[in-house]
Amino acid sequence: MGLSTKRRAPRTYSDKLAIRRAAQKRGEGLIMCGIAGLWDVRHRLDASAKGAAIRSMTRALAHRGPDNEGYFQEEVSGLALGHRRLSIVDLSPQGHQPMTSVSGRYVIVFNGEVYNHMRLRPELEAAGFSFRGHSDTEAMLAAIEHWGIEAAIMRFIGMFVFALWDRQERILTLVRDRLGVKPLYYGWIGPSFVFGSELKALRTAPGFTGTVNRDALTLLLRHSYIPAPYSIYQGIYKLMPGTLLRVDDDLAANPEAVEALTARETSYWSAREVAESAAPNRFNGSTREAVAELDHLLRDAVRLRMVADVPLGAFLSGGVDSSTVVALMQAQSSRPVQTFTIGFHETDYDEAQHAKAVAHHLGTAHTEMYVTPQQAQAVIPRLPEMYDEPFADVSQIPTFLIAQLARKNVTVSLSGDGGDELLAGYNRYLWGRRLQGLFGRIPKPLRRMLAAALDTKPEFWSGTLKHAMPLLPRRLRVSNLDDKVERLIAALALESSDALYMQTVSQWHDPAAIVLGGYEPLTAITDPARHAELADGTERMMYADLVSYLPDDILVKLDRASMAVSLESRVPLLDHRVVEFAWRIPMHMKIRNGTSKWLLRQVLYKYVPRKLIERPKMGFGVPIDAWLRGPLRDWAESLLTEDRLRREGFFNPEPIRAKWQEHLSGKRRWHYHLWVVLIFQAWLEQNSISSIISKHDQVCAL
DSSP: OOEEOOOOOOOOHHHHHHHHHHHHHHTOSOOEEEEEEEEOTTOOSOHHHHHHHHHHHHHTTGGGOBSEEEEEEETTTTEEEEEEEEOSSSOOGGGOSSEEOTTSSEEEEEEEEETTHHHHHHHHHHTTOEESSOOHHHHHHHHHHHHOHHHHHHHOOEEEEEEEEETTTTEEEEEEOTTOOSOOEEEEETTEEEEESSHHHHHTSTTOOOOBOHHHHHHHHHHSSOOTTOOSBTTEEEOOTTEEEEEEHHHHTOGGGHHHHHHTOEESSOHHHHHHHHGGGOOOSOHHHHHHHHHHHHHHHHHHHTOOSSOEEEEOOSSHHHHHHHHHHHHTOSSOOEEEEEEESSGGGOOHHHHHHHHHHHTOEEEEEEEOHHHHHTTGGGHHHHHSSOOOOTTHHHHHHHHHHHHTTOSEEEOOTTHHHHHTOSHHHHHHHHHHHHHHHSOHHHHHHHHHHHHTOHHHHHHHHHHHGGGSOGGGOOSSHHHHHHHHHHHTTOSSHHHHHHHHTOSSSOGGGTBTTOOOOOOTTTOGGGOOOOSOHHHHHHHHIIIIIIIIIIHHHHHHHHHTTTOEEEOGGGOHHHHHHHHHSOGGGTSBTTBTTHHHHHHHTTTSOGGGTOSOOOOSOOOHHHHHHTTTHHHHHHHSOHHHHHHHTSBOHHHHHHHHHHHHHTSSOOHHHHHHHHHHHHHHHHHTGGGGOOHHHHHHHO
């Protein structure tokens, strides 16, 4: 199905253009979707039960692909695959999945997009392949048959996860894109090896019990997310970015081999290698040449992601990243790009006025919506289902709201995510460089004494600085001052920029003392064996963000929020060619004179005046601290009662209750610490996990 090796006369450019346009009208091409699979090697399920199981798993992902579903079932192997499709315009039989290669050897289910598939086709056609349709899936199968799976993946530009069944070798290969834009979970449920785009698919599999992984829970309290490869469930894992996992029938039949299975993931693209190899191979051209090269790469990355025969738009905050993406979209579009912004009436959280000014300058068709506290709070009950496992980045709320707003008008939206990690945009990078000098000038005991003195009244100091802010130059003014003062006080007692990084990415600093029976496992951040060997402290921070915070927080947030409303989100700044070039850029082109993302700003200023962009960086958040003292107080109190915490047996109640009381009194602001606990409690309640705690967990809870 889908491929043929029959040779034919080459087409002219005009022929190919006409065919492409016809294909777009038929809806063939790029699609977004959800995938699921179940491999019952031991044939514990009969054909009917297996078919029902894969349909149930696949339909749990209907929001990822509301337009169509497809299934593949092979009784001799016990494998079943499922696919949900979100079509670009309408459905096309040539793009239907699961898709089988014409040789019959390979079967694939695929979630994501390979943007450069039309560029690969001429080479494949020259090698003798012809195509019935114009889907990227069909081109992927041809590439795999022609070059082999790993060589083919290295040719792909895009975001993707896919499962490839080799019927000849009886090997199932799971693949995740380089940066981890798309998610994939896997593990054993009962006797069956399973995988899926989201945990909700795995929860429907026969024999699912859902024992909470208490070690993963400690990581949640540390970071507000659960880093890969862990998940909230014991025995269920996330496939790491840039890796592939080959499972043969011997391994699939052995649930006891789960630890060995994670060790068998093979890296085909390594962020560590990219970062380490960049140091001796820095870009040594002029600033002008660097701006031109970055502009060229970003233009092509944006151009590839604008291919769609459906309404297409972009999220626009008015910041550097999203403004750059929109500017490059508009520069390559013959009509106004649709842009979307949400605003808040609370000044510290509102960027809508800045986005509106950028949109007006670029001439986009701009839509903005000011969100009331009631509208934002109405999202909270949906979070456990939307994010599938506990996820506590408070910006998940506005991210969902802007996705919901965009989906009313478009099917595809581009986002500016990734710029901070690649081009040194986070405030912690600037702070790290400034504090490194401070660490050397002020003795550690004196810094600790100063931090302790300031920590007695952080609200007083932040209030004093707030009154002084209007007197400072605009570039020195700071938003969300309360959070930054608290972070600064904590940073004074630290020893290095590496310690500063851990402090800034941690909520609870000793989560194993909070989670009963929990032990905090090593991650890409805390395992020295997985650290990149980088001399610059800022680059070490950026690398840690690239391999943990970006894929496990930022991209999870974007994927789940957009997929919850069946919106396809694309991230051109995370084109791997841009990533590789960004690492070669010397630090003095990323941070200059206290300005972050300096080089990216130079690209942006070719399209947008500086005065519309130069202002303090603002996070994408909501006033959750005030809400917990006000309209969310009763909800929070019901989840944090001492009796409930003891009965459920996951947390030590005392430190949680202490922070809750201090927060309510206004003495301290513990909203981020409390939010992560509340999110777990809400997830626990919605998923009824407390009713299926294993005997081991019950013992640990005593």
